[in-house]
Amino acid sequence: MKILYFYQYYSTPRGSWGTRVHEFAQEWVKRGHEVQVVSSIYSKSDLKAEKFIEHQNFDGVDVTVINVRIDNKQPIHKRLWTFFTYAVSSIWYALTAKADVVIASSGPITVGVPGLVAKYIRGRKMVFEARDLWPEGAIELGLIKNQTFQKMAFALESRCYKASSLVVGLSPGMRDNIKGRFPKTNVISVTNAANIPLFATPKSFKERDGLKPKRYAIYTGNIGVVNNSIWLLEAAKIMSSKGSDIDILIIGEGQQRELIEQEIIKHDLKNLKIWGLMPKEDLVSYVQHALVSLVPLKGTPVLDTSSPNKFFESLAAGVPVVQNTQGWMKEFLNERKLGFTLDPNDPLELANKLIELGENPESISEMGRRAKDVAAKEFDKDYLAEKMISAIEKIAS
16 A cells, blocks of 8 residues: 655654654555655754755655755744645645555644645545644634634634544544544544653663752653743742752753743752753653653643653653643543643642652652553554554555
């Protein structure tokens, strides 16, 4: 089977971004399928290009790179322009590339455009992969305020779901949301995965910035409003005032990095450290030796359905999770006893919880062992790649 995969954020483990598509495509190639991914340049991935269009190969996966750069620091009008440019450029491949099945991986919702072209003009089976609930999330977070744009985006979302032979939601919450609004849709949940060999294989701790193993909480990812990064800043201030020896380590990049760094200097916060982007292969050691992994998000209903990579990778590394959404992650952590859910608007609660956990290493170790077992059984990349390709093979036949 020939699979054409439209996804704007392709990265390998040498980048600082999620590797789901890379790893899934690798497994599908091993099964005898041909996979062509049409991507663009994301600031956190390891893709590079000199020409506007380049064809590259990563471990058997054919990647067509459209040299349009996307960065979370870009203003919203610039990001919308990059989404539009990628969608229009991708139409050529929707019309010409060999394919039995076309996968459109959103967000942004504009990725659905080449998928719809392949569906309606060439008669190809379409799979729509919902990585988040676009445009609902962007509207709820105030990123898209123009009502005309909102109506257009919702119309495109509706058409993508209705045109697809299969919809893949990246969390049980997304699956249930989509099924509730579009009951006739064939929708399944295939969560983000964890590279178990990478994250579960013990790595030695690399000393840096005075960090001590199991005496810091780690956050990896975007530094911004959606990720509730100020929650971490305020918790660090409280912990510093209490004289706690627990640090908070932020590894990433984003709109609020400069603001937080200024606050670190202003308040002399030696317990809050920000490092820039780091290849996933180097990141593993710092995740494994953390006390807990932080998965903060802004407290809005649409983010309760989120499926962040760091959640799965932390569990695979044997590290409990502290998060603040009220959806499926909360239920999952409570049922399996793998972490804690806190109030996204209460940094004092976060500070007190980290101090408390730092005083209970035995319970953290036990929780970490359970996390590792659960991740190996339920979030292994090969298992989830198999789950998704089996569903695709079923609709293709």
